[in-house]
Amino acid sequence: MQEPAPAVRSGGIVGVLAVAGIVAALVQTLVVPFIGEMPHLLGTTASNASWVVTITLLVGAVFIPVTGRLGDLYGKRRMLLLSSLPLIAGSVICALADSVVPMIVGRGLQGLGMGMIPLGISALRDLLPPRKLGSAIALMSASMGVGGALGLPIAAAVAEQTSWRVLFWGVSVLNVLVTVLIWRLVPPTPVQASGRVDLVGAVGLGTGLVCLLLGVSKGADWGWTSGTIIGLLTSAVVVLLVWGWWELRTGDPLVDLRVTARRQVLLTNMASLLVGFAMYAQSLVVMQLLQLPEATGYGLGQSMLAAGLWMAPGGLMMMAVSPLGAQLSAARGPKTTLLAGCLVIAAGYGSSTVLLGSTWGLLTVVCVINSGVGLAYGAMPALIMGAVPLSETAAANGFNTLMRSIGTTVSAAIVGLVLSQMTVRMGGYTLPSENGFRTTMLIACGVAFVAALIITALPSSRPATASEPEEPTPQPVEAAA
CATH class of the missing domain: 1.10.287 (Helix Hairpins)
Known part of the structure; x- marks a missing residue:
């Protein structure tokens, strides 16, 4: 017996999926402000405590492509609901943890839910009319920046004023709320693919x-x-x-490499890796500059909470520019938007050569860079979905998200290497030097320019909605949960 199709309220769908993306991104940055205290809190070594961050990255990287493929085979809404369960369970385990092993287990479970954002972006293509798709994708993509930006000051404030366990209990409640909203407001999505799980x-x-x-x-x-x-x-x-x-x-x-090798998909994924690198480098550099003591001559002596608050507007800029990016994509195509985003990122890093000496200068740098990231992140899914069949949208978006994650990991490694090699001695401590920070910013500027060069080789793109069929072929719809 076939159920009547639910009335689609575009605003509600986009709002719910954007909130889901913000919460998923919030989970990733939750432990950053107090990772230095983790050895004391959990009675372990600094090396073991670092796995609290690493395990989420590893599990997320492994399962994002898998959940994308499952979304194509069994429905994106179903996989969104299933992805929320390990986020809830992992958050509860972390809140109850009194040693490093359950904390790592909980953070690993949270990594299982990191496919929420690419799944949500892919679901938009199934549920929204073409004229609203571009702006919705841009908003959903920007949710990653908002969650990451809000996570730092919120986590720092809660950890300073109450207990770090409150953070995980709060995220548990947020994820339960997101699950209920998806179940109530997001209609079942068409099952676009057939076959088995590889x-x-x-x-x-x-x-x-x-x-x-x-x-x-x-x-x-x-x-x-x-x-x-x-x-x-x-x-x-x-x-x-x-x-x-x-x-x-x-x-x-699991991943159709023949589709991935198509010029538009391949070059977009290459650019995504580089944009992921450039996006993450500034957060590593600016947070340290804000918190280093003023006695260094280049540090700004901010507390952890204050540093997080100075960083937060950058993430909000990603949300603010998303409508502008959608309009640019609609008028000139997502290739133009992605190119503009990379050039804005490069300009932000270039401006750091004269703006590193003050909090307001760093705020300006962060806002410019994140504005470019917002433009770029909104255009990437449009380019990917414009070049792959409907049966592979979730898998292709998951793979694109994976490329960004690899970019952030490589960024952390390169930034760490540069800052560890360019140091100064002060008060018995070895600190990254000012030249080390400036060199890192110039490297990221160059990476953004390379991404822009890659994008120029993309085929000319039509407006973002042009690739959407006006009359989609009816597809089987996943059963409502």
Whole structure:
């Protein structure tokens, strides 16, 4: 018996999915303000405590492409609801944790839910009319920046005034609320693909990504020339090559590499990796500059909470520019918007050469860079979805999100390497030097310019809604939960 199609209220759908994206991004940054205190809080070493951050990144990278494929096969709404469950469970486990092992387990479960954002973006294509799609995608993409920006000051304030456990209880409640809103307000989405889940491909991709990201993220701690790091990076190359061979030969691949190799998809993913690098570099540099003591001559002596508040407007700028990006994409195509975003990012980093000496100067740098990120993040899904069939939108968006995550991981490694090599001694401590920070900003500026050059090689794109069919072919719809 077929249920009548629910009335689609575009504003409610976009609002709910944007909130889901903000909460998912909030989860990622939740522990950053008090990671330095984690060894004391959980009775462990600093090395073990670092896994509280690393495990979420690794699990998210492995499962984002998998949840995307499952969304194509079984419906995006269903997978959105299922993705919220580990976010809730992980948050509760973290809130109750009294040692590092349950905390790592909880953070790993939270990583399982990181596919909420690409799933939400893909669901928009199924649920919204073409004329509203561009602005909705831009808003949904900007939710990542808003969640990350709000997470820093909120987490710092709560941890200073109450207990760090309150953070996880609060996120648990937020995720329950998001789950209820998705269940009530987001209608079932069409099932766009058929076939089976490529378990061999999922295991292969997961293994390769764990080796790659673990090697990159731990290289500075374990030594880039150590046998462990060399072994991990070598294994990553071998496993991913074998995985690619398998994906080209299986009938139902986890990631259709032939589609991924299309010029528009390939170049957009390459640019996404570089934009992810550029986006993350400024947060690493600016947070340190804000908190370093004024006695260094370049630090600004801000508290953790104050530093988070100075960073927050940058994330809000991503949300503010999303409507402008959508209008530009509608008029000139998402290629133009992505190119403009990369050039704005480069301009923001370039301005840092004269603006690093004050809090207001750093605020300006952060806002300019994040404005460019907002333009770029809003255009990437439009370019991807304009080049892949409806049956692969969630998987393709998940892979694009994965490329951004790899970019942020590489960014953390490169920034850490540069700052560890360019140091000064002060008061018995070794600190990153001013030249180290400036060099990092110039590297990120160059990366943004390279991304812009890659984008110029993209085929000319039509307005963002042009690729959407006016009369979509009826598709099976997932059963309402």
